[in-house]
Amino acid sequence: AHAHIDIDPRFTIGPVQRRLFGSFVEHLGRCVYTGIYEPGHPTADEDGFRGDVLELVRELGVSAIRYPGGNFVSGYRWEDGIGPKEDRPKRIDLAWHSVETNEFGLDEFAKWIKKADSELMYAVNLGTRGVQDALDVLEYSNIRSGTTLSDQRVANGSPEPHNIRMWCLGNEMDGPWQLGHVSADDYGKIAAKTASAMRQMDPTLELVACGSSKPTMPTFAEWERVVLHHTYQHVDYISCHAYYEELDGDLDSFLASGANMDEFIVSLIATIDHVKAVLKSDKTINISFDEWNVWYNKRWHTEDKPRNATDWRYAPRLLEDQYSVADAVVFGSLLISLLRHADRVTSASLAQLVNVIAPIMTEPGGPAWKQTIFYPFAEASRFATGNVLRLNLSSDTYETKMYGTVDRVDAIATHDPESGALSVFLVNRGADESAEVTLDLGNLLEGRSVQATTIADDDVYATNTLDQPDRVVPQMNENVTVKDGTVAIVLPAVSWTTLTIV
Numbered sequence: 001a002h003a004h005i006d007i008d009p010r011f012t013i014g015p016v017q018r019r020l021f022g023s024f025v026e027h028l029g030r031c032v033y034t035g036i037y038e039p040g041h042p043t044a045d046e047d048g049f050r051g052d053v054l055e056l057v058r059e060l061g062v063s064a065i066r067y068p069g070g071n072f073v074s075g076y077r078w079e080d081g082i083g084p085k086e087d088r089p090k091r092i093d094l095a096w097h098s099v100e101t102n103e104f105g106l107d108e109f110a111k112w113i114k115k116a117d118s119e120l121m122y123a124v125n126l127g128t129r130g131v132q133d134a135l136d137v138l139e140y141s142n143i144r145s146g147t148t149l150s151d152q153r154v155a156n157g158s159p160e161p162h163n164i165r166m167w168c169l170g171n172e173m174d175g176p177w178q179l180g181h182v183s184a185d186d187y188g189k190i191a192a193k194t195a196s197a198m199r200q201m202d203p204t205l206e207l208v209a210c211g212s213s214k215p216t217m218p219t220f221a222e223w224e225r226v227v228l229h230h231t232y233q234h235v236d237y238i239s240c241h242a243y244y245e246e247l248d249g250d251l252d253s254f255l256a257s258g259a260n261m262d263e264f265i266v267s268l269i270a271t272i273d274h275v276k277a278v279l280k281s282d283k284t285i286n287i288s289f290d291e292w293n294v295w296y297n298k299r300w301h302t303e304d305k306p307r308n309a310t311d312w313r314y315a316p317r318l319l320e321d322q323y324s325v326a327d328a329v330v331f332g333s334l335l336i337s338l339l340r341h342a343d344r345v346t347s348a349s350l351a352q353l354v355n356v357i358a359p360i361m362t363e364p365g366g367p368a369w370k371q372t373i374f375y376p377f378a379e380a381s382r383f384a385t386g387n388v389l390r391l392n393l394s395s396d397t398y399e400t401k402m403y404g405t406v407d408r409v410d411a412i413a414t415h416d417p418e419s420g421a422l423s424v425f426l427v428n429r430g431a432d433e434s435a436e437v438t439l440d441l442g443n444l445l446e447g448r449s450v451q452a453t454t455i456a457d458d459d460v461y462a463t464n465t466l467d468q469p470d471r472v473v474p475q476m477n478e479n480v481t482v483k484d485g486t487v488a489i490v491l492p493a494v495s496w497t498t499l500t501i502v
């Protein structure tokens with residue numbers, strides 16, 4: 001197969017938004033307990049935070065981390081997780097049918113996130129709670145001192161405010177599975193009230209209204225229209241979520257998932273801008289794609305889900321998907337899709353971070369290792385700098401059952417006008433053959449060196465495991481030639497490549 005790409009740094013989509021490289025920590029399974037937090041682990045620090053995990057999180061390059069959920073947040077009482085640990089209540093978590101000990105809460109997460117060199121993004125409970133609860137957690141977190149709640153934070157060992165800038169107004173309130181699920185009209189009203197109350201405390205907060213939980217939600221687009229009608233003047237973002245998986249052995253469609261994500265984003269932008277036009281507003285609402293990943297959701301519903309009413313476990317192994325090479329390629333193409341819309345998708349969160357549908361895995365008392373999806377994320381987070389470029393890309397296509405005709409090769413590039421560094425991220429979604437790609441770069445190549453690494457394998461289902469943590473790692477791509485302003489590269493079937501010109 002063949003593809004050709006013209007790259008010109010004058011054609012930009014917008015700046016690379018650092019917040020695109022966000023992630024998500026939910027009280028779910030072993031994400032927190034034995035994931036980021038495990039007192040007694042050989043690498044644990046004085047706070048019980050796993051040092052091996054912190055190191056990997058820093059290497060991943062995560063910009064902002066959403067916390068504490070997810071479905072979990074819709075039944076969560078944030079004040080359960082503060083104060084002396086021995087006084088914290090043990091609760092039932094209905095979302096994941098688990099026991100929540102509350103040994104880890106907001107103050108621990110705020111401390112952890114500093115050590116992770118990241119930023120805290122907090123979701124309030126609009127499922128079983130509302131305006132007052134949101135105001136309380138905001139006051140506890142962001143007011144310096146001198147009020148009961150802020151002084152409580154100080155007394156609990158955090159003299160400095162957590163200063164959380166970005167707040168999600170609930171989670172997936174469009175989903176019938178969500179605790180406290182309501183109609184778009186009801187959610188729009190409560191979100192608007194909560195947002196305007198929070199802004200009375202701090203008008204500079206960045207607020208996210210809940211959009212759709214997946215592109216296939218029957219209410220998608222109509223939900224956003226109604227919610228935005230109520231919240232337009234009060235929020236900065238509307239969220240969206242999407243997860244993809246290979247279904248019924250249809251690898252071709254799975255590999256084309258990015259095409260679906262593109263369509264989802266385009267439809268959402270159209271919906272936002274429709275409301276903007278109706279309201280005659282000059283304000284633009286952007287997208288917080290605050291859950292995205294490959295997730296074997298079908299497996300969760302058919303195998304993993306605790307069904308027994310007496311089965312309430314602490315830190316159970318839930319959603320511990322093992323990611324393959326094919327998953328990493330799909331994951332990479334989702335990243336390409338996010339970057340391609342960097343003008344409107346200005347925040348995104350890889351769901352999730354550790355153990356639960358995650359780039360990082362751990363064994364209790366044992367090691368931590370990188371899943372295949374770790375690599376595309378870490379490379380894009382590190383090398384995507386400056387501006388995202390609008391590419392002129394032509395590629396051979398292939399047919400898919402789910403998404404019609406799709407380009408075999410997809411790519412995005414970034415260019416840093418200051419350093420001149422150029423990065424190109426490419427996928428070959430073709431399952432049957434390699435792709436020869438030529439990139440026309442004009443004088444961008446002058447005096448610079450070209451390097452490429454690729455993730456591919458003869459077995460597209462190969463994964464990294466506890467026993468073989470480095471089964472799949474990026475390899476130097478030796479099939480690169482540079483001539484007269486053109487780079488030619490061969491992308492193996494089902495592969496992700498990062499090409500850097502520095």
Ligand code: AHR
Pocket residue numbers: 026069070071072171172213291351352
């Ligand atoms: O990330 C796993 C779950 O997926 C989240 O809790 C929920 O928001 C979504 O449905």
